[in-house]
Amino acid sequence: MLLWVCFAILTASVVALLLRPLRQTQVAVVEPAAADLAVYRDQLRELDAERDRGLVVDSEIESARAEVARRLIKRASGEASETAESADDTASVNRARRIYVAITALLPVVGIGLYLLSGSPHLPDHPFSERQTAAGTGGDGASSIVNLIAQVEQRLRDHPEDGRGWDVIAPIYLRLGRYADAAHAFAEANRLEGETVRRLLGFAEATLLAENGIVTEPVRKAALRVLELDPARIEVRVWLTLAKEQDGDLAGAAAEYRDILDKAPADATWRSAVSERLDLVNRKLKGEKIPEEAPAAQAAPSAPPPAASGEMPDVSAMSPADRDAFVLSMVNRLADRLKDNGKDLEGWIRLARAYKVLGRESDALAALASARENFAGDRASLDEIDKSEQNLGLQGKKPESPK
Amino acid sequence: MIIEIGHFALILALLVAAAQTFIPAWGAAKRDARLMAFGEPAALSQVGLILIAFLALTHAYVTSDFSVANVAANSHSSKPLIYRISGVWGNHEGSMLLWVLILAVFGAAVALFGNNLPATLRANVLSVQSSIALAFLLFILITSNPFERLDPAPLDGRGLNPILQDPALAFHPPFLYMGYVGFSLAFSFAIAALIEGRTDAAWARWVRPWTLLAWMCLTIGIAMGSWWAYYELGWGGWWFWDPVENASFMPWLAGTALLHSALVMEKREALKVWTILLAILTFSLSLMGTFLVRSGVLSSVHAFAVDPGRGVFVLSIMLLFTGGGLTLFAYRARDLSQGGIFSPISREGSLVLNNVLLTTACATVFVGTLYPLALESLTGAKISVGPPYFNMTFVPLMFPLLLALPLGPLLAWKRADLAAAMERLIVAGVLALIVIVVSFAATERGPWLAPFGFAIGVWVMAGALSETAFRIKLGKAPLSESFRRLVNLPRAAVGTMLAHFGVGLMVCGIVGTSAYKSEAILLMRPGDRTEIAGYELAFRGAAPSKGPNYTETLGVFDVTRGGSPVTRLEPSKRLYDAPPQPTSEAGIHPSWRGDLYAVIGDQQPDGAFAVRLYFHPLVRFIWIGALIMFFGGAVSLSDRRLRVGAPQRRSSRAPVGVPAE
Amino acid sequence: MTRKQRRGVLIGLGVGILSIAAILMLFAFRQSIVFFHTPSDVAEHKIAPGVRFRLGGLVKDGSVERGTGTRVGFDVTDTFQSVPVTYEGILPDLFREGQGVVAEGVLGADGHFVADTVLAKHDETYMPPEVAKALQEKGVQLGKGATHPGGETGTQ
Structure with a gap:
């Protein structure tokens, strides 16, 4: 509302200003001849002043004076013929008034019309400081994330060698879609905190997304490094193969894809993406023309195999089916890890909670049972397990297939 | 809300500009004082509205309002305040807004200070000036609206290109634009004169101060840009003959020529047709500078957005005004009366030489800058024309210009005694010879031409001083008399001396740094x-x-x-x-x-x-020279001669404004 | 002198200076025009060694090698062909692998391009227009949604 009041005031003042000549009873007019004569008189005065100061040779002054005087006389004699037609007949006054009124009436109408076409009257101002205060006083979630990021960024500006900070912010950047920043942060974290599979994967994914799905040299190197650290991570080979494909080696890529599919665990969620990709490559090999919009051409490179993602892929952007698959793969990974190393109380409880959320109560109970086995004799831990069993509402239920 | 007010103000400015384009000119044609009078309040409200829009955008930048697309694309919350402000014109949309703001300020200045102008001339000037504003406001609102919003607003902006985060660059564009846009007034005056079919000494006298102001701003703007390139780009060069640098240099060359030819026109009513043509061409070159930078057809640091739509739009604006202006010129020029006569050896003759050399130099730069573009669009071959081309064409043309420069002010109008003028330059000539000998003796390396370059610089500086010495009869009259004359010297003469001295100093700097780096x-x-x-x-x-x-x-x-x-x-x-x-x-x-x-x-x-x-x-001398040229212009501008006394006004006795009710 | 003669002198002066300028321009053009070529042009046209030209393209990933002193070697590629380049001096700030670059110099007899000037792009979203254009003509898409040419044409 206030906005429209401001618009009205603005328009009204412009109109008032524009109508000023109409309100004046007399309009001052400078006749061309009068203006010219003023200039020539000025020139004569200057010449006189110069002569008085003795700056110019007299003969020069005289010829200049004569010339200006000639102009003056010529102009003055022509004056009568050039006088503007008098503007005081009523017809011309009425015409002027009509034009003025038409313009001032059109101004607000056309102005508002054009504004409604292009403006955004419903949007308030959104200054940065306001957002920060909103976040500080417990504003909406997005703002507090902004605030958090701003704080970490500030800290990193002051302490660029803080690897932990980079490590914290990298997955957040990735999630926010700031891929270039994420890649940079992962790279810094790798450099300062040492390379881990998680960070390398994060780096590779962020870079890949930042480069619009093109497997660049840094991505390739990161993938190779992951394989060095953990040869079981067969899924990073998808990226390497993608690079091969993008380099034009279609036959080689197809063979690689087949090999990956052979070696991949049967339950790997990214299997379908790889086989789709393989299919596409095979079609290309046969010489079929793949339209540029083919979803696989874009989607596969820019959305790398979910299981290969770091810990923070953009879950919210996935389709429900993909999301479930992704969660499942996370849970499976956790379960595998706990099988190898059972001394992780937190992990067991998280696993149980995850199974509960997925509606697999028996698995949840089984997880808790395994936890009890692993922590047999540790009073505090067993209490903790009992408590979470209560919290999850699993108390008194029996596992269907106890171990 | 503030940003939306800015948007609305810009739309109102467009409408006011449209009205101002037609009504005063129509009034002038009908000799209707009341319609002509529309120009003044329109020009004032136009500048007020564009200023509101500009301040609204600045406010969005200062408060980092990332809901404005332009701010989000070009600013960042972590940027220091000064670069948040300069960021307003550090991008395409904002810089165009600044461009029309300055255009409107010049228009309003004519409305406010043009009381001495004939009513019809003033009305026509305001109309033409407003038509330029109209074209550029349309360009802004259609292709590059700085008030577009984003919803939801992004978390933070993308930031300003760091090489643009620099104090010199913060103020380089405003000065450059004041120069470019200042020549719009010379253009408007020229078109108005052609519409009325009448030009005379008085016309030149009205145009000169505006041209001088534009020239000063352009001088300092180009110098700032060169200084920035020198210390920021890290190559240590101060001029690269980069197409965008050339785009600002060409209007400068043409504007310098215009400044001198308008002088002849004012004093002698000669060179009328040429001066009008030069006024049109100078502004056309300014428009071309805008086009070259905006369209992104050139590879340069300064090219903002590569957007063919915008390029085509600015190209059409440029063709419309250049083509329209030249057509009108071709149609009306022969009606302009013949001017005063003069002998080739005279002040007028020397200024003609100045004009011929400056415009030819401008033409060589023009060809060197545009030839690659023309060749690529015709044959597809991609070439680049480097500094060697300009060194081989532009520099040789400057030699005769600089050699003749000290002579000009010493020659009398109409017909002059060349020998007498030479005699007054004996001291300067001897100094120049000494400089040649000394620099040959003092330097073991460097090109053999360099000592002559120094000599020319010294010749120009000493020549400028000699002219003043002659005027105040230094050594010929008692010192007290000379001092009295110096104090009484018209400021325009002092300004000329300073500007010419600055040129000489700059030549020394250029020669020194190019030859002995x-x-x-x-x-x-x-x-x-x-x-x-x-x-x-x-x-x-x-x-x-x-x-x-x-x-x-x-x-x-x-x-x-x-x-x-x-x-x-x-x-x-x-x-x-x-x-x-x-x-x-x-x-x-x-x-x-x-x-x-x-x-x-x-x-x-x-x-x-x-x-x-x-x-x-000696590299500092380049910018100090430019600074002295700027101050020379300022001193000249402060001369009473450039402010003409207001002529008597005739009031129309119309009984208007009394409503019928 | 009559008015006509005076005008004759002025016009003569103007024409004289203009023709001198024209001769200078022709002469200067012959010496200082530098053509722009892509690595594919170099491979196809067989540009004669010793002719100055500008070579534009992308710096090939993984090709930058620092030699002794400030000598640097890298490959410029348009993704189809690449040309090895050597350069002595400090590279521009924005010189990076995978980014657009323009090098000016001459082609040696051994197919090595010896550059004396290297220009990199000037900001994050800017690529020298001639490079962008040349790459686009070759079917390399740049910017958002860009796809690697190998992924699309695939048959080579």
């Missing part, structure tokens, strides 16, 4: 020493450091000369936060003798740093 590129490890141009530099090492929105590697060099410490140079390599982009900051030690200039490069695998060292002799 020393340069070294080497690898240095902490503790290494090296020597350049008599300075010894010890590299102390490089350490990381951080600024408000960047981190940097700061190298430290201790400089000594003949064993005594001189200074400490701290060149750095910066990495800005947003956008993450590296820049080099040169370490410069200025002195009268020249600048010691150091740039630090990448660290090599073995720990050494690549280091570039330069010594630029």
